[in-house]
Amino acid sequence: MLALYPQFADADGATQARLIGAWFRRKQLEARLIAVEVGKLFGGGAAPGGYEMIDESAALAALGVVPKRFDVRDDATTG
Secondary structure, X not given: XXXXXXXXXXXXXXXXXXXXHHHHHHHHHHHHHHHHHHHHHHHOOOOOOOOOOOOXXXXXXXXXXXXXXXXXOOOOOOO
């Protein structure tokens, strides 16, 4: 790391540790982006049109959420 950032050679250990952590996170992000692009290249890419529709009830059930449905229509006449 000091070869890339020689100005931090005299920095305290915490600063150097934060710099190393940021460098590793950047490298991990770059690796994920490259993996996505290679996957698109060899795997056919994303579905045309963008996103795939999923069943709302199934997605909420997978998260453990039970939706409550209310009918707020009032068929009675007022007055």
